[in-house]
Amino acid sequence: MTEFSIQRLPFRRDAVDTWARDDARHTNWPVVYVIEGDTRRSSPGLYVGETVSAATRMRQHLSGSKRNESLKSIRVVVNHRFNKSVCLDLESHLIRWFSGDGRYRLLNGNDGLTDAQYYDRDIYRESFRDVFEALRAEGLFSRSIPQIENSDLFKLSPFKALTEDQGIAIMDILEGLLEDLQDPDARSTLVVQGNPGTGKTIIAIFLMKLLADIRDYRDQDGIEPDSMFSEFFVPENRDLLRTLRMALVIPQQSLRMSVKKVFKRTPKLDASMVMSPFQLGESDQPYDLVLVDETHRLGQRANQASGVQNKKFREINEALFGSDDPRYTQLDWIKARSTHKLLLVDGEQSVRPHDLSPTTLSAEVSQAKNEHRFFRLTTQMRVQAGADYVEFVRAVLRSEQPSLPDLGDYELRLFDDLGEMREAIRQKDAEVGLSRLVAGYAWDWVSRNHPEAFDIELDGERLRWNGTDKDWINSKDSLEEVGSIHTVQGYDLNYAGVIIGPDLRLDPATGRIVADRESYRDKKGKENTGHLKDTFGDDDLLTFIRNIYGVLLTRGMRGTYVYVCDPALRERLAAALTR
Structure with missing residues (x-):
């Protein structure tokens, strides 16, 4: 399925007219094209399109708004096995990859991106990576696909195929x-x-x-x-x-x-x-x-x-x-x-x-x-295990006893040793990137004022909270640190290693999950303030801590690893994972 060619020509009317006469497919065949801006500019523009009449579409661009964008050259991807559906899909992939790469200003609108099914889609999509690598070899991409897809530019891009x-x-x-x-x-x-x-x-x-x-x-x-x-x-x-x-x-x-x-x-x-x-x-x-x-x-x-x-x-x-x-x-x-x-x-x-x-x-x-x-x-986009996993997590935190849903290839693992979970996260980061440790706010942030100090000491492991509040996930030391709720809320990870601290424990008398006020160290998180002024009780604190862990346990797209400090709660969670 890799029998494609990438043809290059100047973004000029005479060049397009000459090119159109070279091959009938240039006027009547589904293709994908990329129009590149002047790379000598600080922020060159780039446009990705698909059409069944490449020459006609290029002439339209030359007489339309694209003529004012200092566009210089055209690359046309031609494959005799491509059909309209394949080209629409390849166009969407390239738009998303260019947007996430960040080298060019993408001149496309975001209204037409698709994620439609069609015959042999998985096979065709394998060839898309070959097209990517060919364009990368010509300097149009600065990073690999995994690097792009793990970036915030990609994850937060307006160029998405919507559910x-x-x-x-x-x-x-x-x-x-x-x-x-x-x-x-x-x-x-x-x-x-x-x-x-x-x-x-x-x-x-x-x-x-x-x-x-x-x-x-x-x-x-x-x-x-x-x-x-x-x-x-x-x-x-x-x-x-x-x-x-x-x-x-x-x-x-x-x-x-x-x-x-x-x-x-x-x-x-x-x-x-x-x-x-x-x-x-x-x-x-x-x-x-x-x-x-x-x-x-x-x-x-x-x-x-x-x-x-x-x-x-x-x-x-x-x-x-x-x-x-x-x-x-x-x-x-x-x-x-x-x-x-x-x-x-x-x-x-x-x-x-x-x-x-x-x-x-x-x-x-x-x-x-x-x-x-x-x-x-309702459609779950982050967690590959789907919406049932999210509801399972929330039900467990509510002290309910839900059945474990079918997680498919999603990896949910409970660890008895923090060092083992830390090493597993390191391995996943080496394999797929974007794998981090996160935790509830159950330890003082000593390293904020004393950078040489450690904040979390468990099972012989010594860890520090996130060293920056800005873009911590992508910071240079993040793999060896632990992210707090205020750093990771709203972000995606491939794998999340969640430390459930002593701020959440199982009450042996009632069999219910409760909050430990003394172990919860976020002063603003348990302050008698806001709508709870003078009425802030343990049930209110439990709601906030439960919400925090609900967020942390749903950060991982491919998997979630869990370490629980409270032995009784760890046993409860172990039972839930086999129910």
């Missing part, structure tokens, strides 16, 4: 938003709810890129007719979106910095569009649309992580509402600064008392449902 429920959600969101924008007096709140790994972050990033593409679309650009979003690329929608100001709010610093890098590399998006809740609250300009990832991590008027943030919270409240009333939350800032909002939520990922209260989240969900602006994601 069915993601595609339906995007379509319904677009219809609702465009309807709301037609009424200048309308204000709306849309809610997307989904478990870990269902792609809530991707929904936000994909939608912002799609809205920008619709806004800037020109008739001569052409649109993939099979795209489920093609109906939105019409003049009236362009007019509605012409002056659209939008922002993406992400509460967690590490994830926010990673998304900023993606936006910096994506035409029509900009890193300045990705903001913290404080940055949005301090903004003096209104926004038409604000998307909020991890909405459950927005804060209340409670004791913040620093004196500076406490001061900012007070000042923003006073600027927006006239007083520093404790009832105002960061969600209220977003409502005050925006006309339309898209909230992406999972209430079971709240991990601190000053996160938004369950009551506040429930009210937003209920209102969105009543106004037909509520969308649910």
Whole structure:
């Protein structure tokens, strides 16, 4: 299946005309092509396409918007066994790989990417890697496929082939938003709810890129007719979106910095569009649309992580509402600064008392449902074992006794020795990359102030917490460190080695899993503050700790390794894995 050729020609009309006369397949055969920008520029552009009439499509590009992008050369992938379905699939793969590689500014829209089934798809896809390597040999890729697919640029890229429920959600969101924008007096709140790994972050990033593409679309650009979003690329929608100001709010610093890098590399998006809740609250300009990832991590008027943030919270409240009333939350800032909002939520990922209260989240969900602006994601994209694994983890943490679902090739292992799990994670990182140790916040962070000290000492192993809060997973020392919840929430790993600390244990008297307040070392995580002020009990603490481990145990795409400090809880989990 590797009988392909890559033909190269200048991006000029005379060259295309000459090339078209050389072979009938140049005017009537399904091909995939890549148009490369001037590599002497600091950020060269690149466009990937597929067509059954290459010469005609090249002439369209030469007379359309692509002529203004300093594009220099064309490479056409020709294989006499390729059909239209194969070319659509190869186009989607190349778009995703180029986006994740980061060498070029990808000039494509993100509306037409597919993941459709077709005859002999697995066999054809093996040949895609040969095409990749041929293009890499010509200098178009700077990294290997595993390196690309393990990168944040790839995982957080707006160039994704959506799952069915993601595609339906995007379509319904677009219809609702465009309807709301037609009424200048309308204000709306849309809610997307989904478990870990269902792609809530991707929904936000994909939608912002799609809205920008619709806004800037020109008739001569052409649109993939099979795209489920093609109906939105019409003049009236362009007019509605012409002056659209939008922002993406992400509460967690590490994830926010990673998304900023993606936006910096994506035409029509900009890193300045990705903001913290404080940055949005301090903004003096209104926004038409604000998307909020991890909405459950927005804060209340409670004791913040620093004196500076406490001061900012007070000042923003006073600027927006006239007083520093404790009832105002960061969600209220977003409502005050925006006309339309898209909230992406999972209430079971709240991990601190000053996160938004369950009551506040429930009210937003209920209102969105009543106004037909509520969308649910169910397809598990991260964990290869599927949604049943996620529910199994949550049920075990709730002290239930669920049956172990069919995990397929997913590797779920319980370790009795931390050193063995640490070595297993090292081996997996050497094999497939992106394998890390993570843990609940059950040890003091001594190394923050004393870098030579160790934080976690178990079974003769000495470990430190993550040495950076920014992009820790990809930092140089991350394989030898342990990531905390505040560093890994929102990220994917290939394998996660989860240390369940003494903050979670089994009560022998009741047979239920309980929280150990003394062993839980996140001071902000058990502070009498927020919606739990003066009422923060052990059941509330258990909810947060259970949520933390629910997040950590669903980071691994290919597998999860588990070490449990409490012997009785370890025995309970061992029984659950054989039930």
